[in-house]
Amino acid sequence: MNTLAWWLIRAQFRTRRVATSLSMLAIALGVALGYAIHLINAAALADFSRAMNSVQGEPDAVIVGRDSAGSVPLTVVEAIARDPAVQSVVPVIDTRVRLAGAPAPLRLIGLDVFSAATMMPKLMPRQDATATDAPIFAGGVFASPAVLRQLNAAIGDTVTLQRGDRQWTTRLAGDLPALGPDERLLVADIAWVQAHFGPDDAVGEARVRLTPDTDPAAWRDELARRLPPGLLLRAADDENARVSNLSLAYRVNLNVLALVALLTGAFLVFATQLTAVAQRSTQFALLGVLGLSPRRRLLQVLLEGLAIGVPGALLGLALGYALALAFTRLLGGDLGGGFFSTGTTTLVPAPLPALGFLALGALASLAGAVYPAYLNRRQALAHALHAGFAQTPRARPARPLVPALRLLALALLAGGLSRLPAWSGLPLAGYAAIAVLLVIGIAAAPWLTRWIFGLCAGLPLPATQRIALQNVAQAPLMAQVAAGGLIVSFALTASMVIMVGSFRVAVDRWLDDVLPAPLYLRSKATPLPEDLLAALARPDTPFARVEGMAHATLTLDPRRPNVTLIVRELDRLDPAARLPFTGPLSVPPDETLPVVWISEPLREIYGIAPGQTLRLPLLGGSVEVFVGGVWRDYSRQFGAVTIGADDYRRLGGRFQANDLALWPRPGQNAAAETWLAPYARRDGLEVAETAEIRQLSLAIFDKSFAVTYALEAAAMLIGLFGLAVTLAAGVWLRARELATLGALGFNRRMLGRAVTLEGALIAIIGLLIGLACGVAIGAVLTHVVNPQAFHWRMPLHIPWPTVLGAAALTLAAAIAASHAAARQATRLPLAQVLAGSQ
Amino acid sequence: MLNVTGLAKRHANAGRPLFSGLELTVAAGETVALVGESGVGKSTLLNCIAGLETADAGSIRIGPRAVDIVGLDETARAALRARQIGFVFQAFHILPTLTVAQNIAVPLLLRGVPLKAQPARIDALLDAVGLRGFAGRWPTTLSGGELQRVAIARALVHRPSLILADEPTGNLDPRTADEVLTRLLDNVRQQQAGALIVTHSQQVARRCHRILTLTPDGLR
Numbered sequence A: 001m002n003t004l005a006w007w008l009i010r011a012q013f014r015t016r017r018v019a020t021s022l023s024m025l026a027i028a029l030g031v032a033l034g035y036a037i038h039l040i041n042a043a044a045l046a047d048f049s050r051a052m053n054s055v056q057g058e059p060d061a062v063i064v065g066r067d068s069a070g071s072v073p074l075t076v077v078e079a080i081a082r083d084p085a086v087q088s089v090v091p092v093i094d095t096r097v098r099l100a101g102a103p104a105p106l107r108l109i110g111l112d113v114f115s116a117a118t119m120m121p122k123l124m125p126r127q128d129a130t131a132t133d134a135p136i137f138a139g140g141v142f143a144s145p146a147v148l149r150q151l152n153a154a155i156g157d158t159v160t161l162q163r164g165d166r167q168w169t170t171r172l173a174g175d176l177p178a179l180g181p182d183e184r185l186l187v188a189d190i191a192w193v194q195a196h197f198g199p200d201d202a203v204g205e206a207r208v209r210l211t212p213d214t215d216p217a218a219w220r221d222e223l224a225r226r227l228p229p230g231l232l233l234r235a236a237d238d239e240n241a242r243v244s245n246l247s248l249a250y251r252v253n254l255n256v257l258a259l260v261a262l263l264t265g266a267f268l269v270f271a272t273q274l275t276a277v278a279q280r281s282t283q284f285a286l287l288g289v290l291g292l293s294p295r296r297r298l299l300q301v302l303l304e305g306l307a308i309g310v311p312g313a314l315l316g317l318a319l320g321y322a323l324a325l326a327f328t329r330l331l332g333g334d335l336g337g338g339f340f341s342t343g344t345t346t347l348v349p350a351p352l353p354a355l356g357f358l359a360l361g362a363l364a365s366l367a368g369a370v371y372p373a374y375l376n377r378r379q380a381l382a383h384a385l386h387a388g389f390a391q392t393p394r395a396r397p398a399r400p401l402v403p404a405l406r407l408l409a410l411a412l413l414a415g416g417l418s419r420l421p422a423w424s425g426l427p428l429a430g431y432a433a434i435a436v437l438l439v440i441g442i443a444a445a446p447w448l449t450r451w452i453f454g455l456c457a458g459l460p461l462p463a464t465q466r467i468a469l470q471n472v473a474q475a476p477l478m479a480q481v482a483a484g485g486l487i488v489s490f491a492l493t494a495s496m497v498i499m500v501g502s503f504r505v506a507v508d509r510w511l512d513d514v515l516p517a518p519l520y521l522r523s524k525a526t527p528l529p530e531d532l533l534a535a536l537a538r539p540d541t542p543f544a545r546v547e548g549m550a551h552a553t554l555t556l557d558p559r560r561p562n563v564t565l566i567v568r569e570l571d572r573l574d575p576a577a578r579l580p581f582t583g584p585l586s587v588p589p590d591e592t593l594p595v596v597w598i599s600e601p602l603r604e605i606y607g608i609a610p611g612q613t614l615r616l617p618l619l620g621g622s623v624e625v626f627v628g629g630v631w632r633d634y635s636r637q638f639g640a641v642t643i644g645a646d647d648y649r650r651l652g653g654r655f656q657a658n659d660l661a662l663w664p665r666p667g668q669n670a671a672a673e674t675w676l677a678p679y680a681r682r683d684g685l686e687v688a689e690t691a692e693i694r695q696l697s698l699a700i701f702d703k704s705f706a707v708t709y710a711l712e713a714a715a716m717l718i719g720l721f722g723l724a725v726t727l728a729a730g731v732w733l734r735a736r737e738l739a740t741l742g743a744l745g746f747n748r749r750m751l752g753r754a755v756t757l758e759g760a761l762i763a764i765i766g767l768l769i770g771l772a773c774g775v776a777i778g779a780v781l782t783h784v785v786n787p788q789a790f791h792w793r794m795p796l797h798i799p800w801p802t803v804l805g806a807a808a809l810t811l812a813a814a815i816a817a818s819h820a821a822a823r824q825a826t827r828l829p830l831a832q833v834l835a836g837s838q
Numbered sequence B: 001m002l003n004v005t006g007l008a009k010r011h012a013n014a015g016r017p018l019f020s021g022l023e024l025t026v027a028a029g030e031t032v033a034l035v036g037e038s039g040v041g042k043s044t045l046l047n048c049i050a051g052l053e054t055a056d057a058g059s060i061r062i063g064p065r066a067v068d069i070v071g072l073d074e075t076a077r078a079a080l081r082a083r084q085i086g087f088v089f090q091a092f093h094i095l096p097t098l099t100v101a102q103n104i105a106v107p108l109l110l111r112g113v114p115l116k117a118q119p120a121r122i123d124a125l126l127d128a129v130g131l132r133g134f135a136g137r138w139p140t141t142l143s144g145g146e147l148q149r150v151a152i153a154r155a156l157v158h159r160p161s162l163i164l165a166d167e168p169t170g171n172l173d174p175r176t177a178d179e180v181l182t183r184l185l186d187n188v189r190q191q192q193a194g195a196l197i198v199t200h201s202q203q204v205a206r207r208c209h210r211i212l213t214l215t216p217d218g219l220r
């Protein structure tokens, strides 16, 4: 680097320590957030696919039932095995069992050890060395190290596996040494698993490895045509796409927030560099006179921007890594989205993404420095040398109609954008609409300012107030920058508050609808024990009413996340008693046609309308069902289908409840819980009162939005700091004028008051516009971004007390910031300024 | 060193031109005083010569190779200034964030001379303007006379062929002004540069080789 450039940068850092270090911090914050989100998600995804791989191996194709209750008939497996293109087929049964003594159900994988050895080496069991026969064929189970640790059990111990009403007492015959320390599962011989838990003539899935000279894609296409409708053929890539689709919208949303933080960082660099250019305009003019070329005057400001951005971004990378580390340690590898619930997560800081974020931070600061650099290059040397910084003389609009039309066009653009559909599942047009709304806000600021001055000009004001008004009017660029920062930061904060507020109110009401019973009983993913259900059916229980519900999953599209199938006991003629419908119900044309009610996300994702019929992959076949209505669901983002238990049984399904809604008899709440307690203890069931579930749900809701609150606070701070920086610079720019006022007998206190008032005026304008933009953006977030990204719809609800409270707080902070800037104004060396030597 | 022919300049929005058909020559080693009433256009003439304002007509040839600054673009004018012209201003214009030595080194850096190549040059100039030992001082700790002597050192450090000074002693008391002027004239002669010095002071004007008066009707 050039020596002179370096001297100037160093001087800049020395003389404007606060402004440069805060800009640097803002850039660091943006980079840190983005990088932390990236690291956490990358680690979670990697964990997920690692877990996936060790269980699944790397087959060329997987054949499974589309319905999680479904299975692959052995005849199909045998037919595939006879195909000459197939090297090996591994049948697998993947089920969940409860181990006595373990709190949560465990995954039990039944496989054929010999055929699995090549495809799923990680699942290879290690036998107890002392055993004489091969225990895997004698019904022993093999546990992963994590399970052994959790159970505090040793190889050779006896354990009891339990699933619904079936039990299997067996021996821990060995371990699974190749599995990682977080993977909790059991492996047993497929024949034994089938005998105890599985269907007789079918397996859960078949994994296929093809001969090396077979084209897997062509083979899969060919087979897919021949498979019975209840079966699904999946490629390994589908699985990865599904995992990444699972959290895509959530990740993108968080990344947009990080981008906002980075943009505010860029704004701060802009404010800092603009004022830096303004303050040093005579110095730059001198350098120009001495022979610094215009290009280098431009480059110098850009370089100074980079000098803020690069260290800031480096700091941000370190900070982001620390943040991600703290987050995964404290909260597990999940950003509140609930998509990944692996235990401990290992962060892997790969060099390429790190470089990418470094570049992003540098780019943001460079972008912030571009306009100041351009202004610096444009300064007329002879003029700047004597009179200081000149704002580019802007061409006055010939008629006020032109900017009005421009604003109108922008408003129409924003409206149009907010009506566009999602783009490959992402609400990009919605984000663009938000950006346009912010531009409208910033462009409207000079207008509103002029209008307010028009109003005030006629008032008989004391000198201080008049000076303040004049100052705001005379430094439009600075006033616009300061107001712009506040508009953007307050609009974003208010809109987030509005969106989260609307969501919370909607979730609160929705919880009322979906939790009609006072008490709930839940087994985690395994059917409830038969003896409990039998006991509940007797007349002497403390319950007036019991309704069961079972959950399973369906694959409607192999590349999309699975859909939840909910089978529940409800009245086919009055489903509205249990489900919160969003529109009118459709009556099936035919008594015998099964009815399903789909959730709102399902309608959005698959474009299904109520009143139509639909083929669902149920119970190993393809079943025609009637869509009776759409119900609101905030808990299953990828869609759910509800079917009545009676319809399900009529289709040949076996209804095994895993959740129960319980209505105790009047006054018997305590008795009801006492009655349930022994079952809960014995079988590891969860009993929860509705109030607890509500509280927990809302707590989870609040936790998942905690990140956004932190970002809002950061945005507000940055906006306020932008105000302080620009005010201080404005004071400096008008130093001569203020000094003249001082010489004319305007005392320092009056000067200070004028500057404070000026800041308050700018803040009021910024907050008014920011509020209007915030409401508009809140509406876009609620009605466009949320439905498109998460398929959640909700009414707009503006929490006025919070929003106005935030505005009042910001105004107070803005006045404090202006006061700080005013103190600088009163410390100006008046005599020196007047002498013209600065 | 400086050869101005047929120079014309009229400010935008101004009624009559400040000057037209103006002729002016400054030889190597020659010091020329430019006097005239306030507002007659002395600073404007200097700005035109330095290429900070564009002339409407005429040519301004600078340096031993007589490059015409009027025909150059902004970047080339900046480069020509960096090589051939030294400036002294009424308001000193010393960069407050650089030390005295760094301020003096700026023209060398602008010419692309590596800093390490010239430490003796800066010391020599500090000596020449009587500021030995001031190298590491910050400008805010210097008096006006000292600041102007720094400016003189800066104007001479890169051995320009032309020195332009706009009221260099305007902000100084008579005794300091005399001392500063002596330093300036001595060094200009010693380096065989030409100097055009705008001044309102008869005393300053008399110490130059020639005195030119700018009037609304032209140079006399």
Ligand SMILES: Nc1ncnc2c1ncn2[C@@H]1O[C@H](COP(=O)(O)OP(=O)(O)OP(=O)(O)O)[C@@H](O)[C@H]1O
Pocket (backbone or CB within 6 Å): B011, B012, B014, B018, B036, B037, B038, B039, B040, B041, B042, B043, B044, B045
């Ligand atoms: N950018 C400009 N646009 C229009 N008129 C200008 C501009 N700069 C200077 N002038 C006018 O040109 C005239 C000459 O100005 P100049 O600064 O050259 O005078 P001067 O001889 O240096 O005066 P002084 O001795 O007071 O410094 C003045 O009338 C001034 O108002």
Ligand SMILES: [Mg+2]
Pocket (backbone or CB within 6 Å): B042, B043, B044, B166
């Ligand atoms: Mg002048």
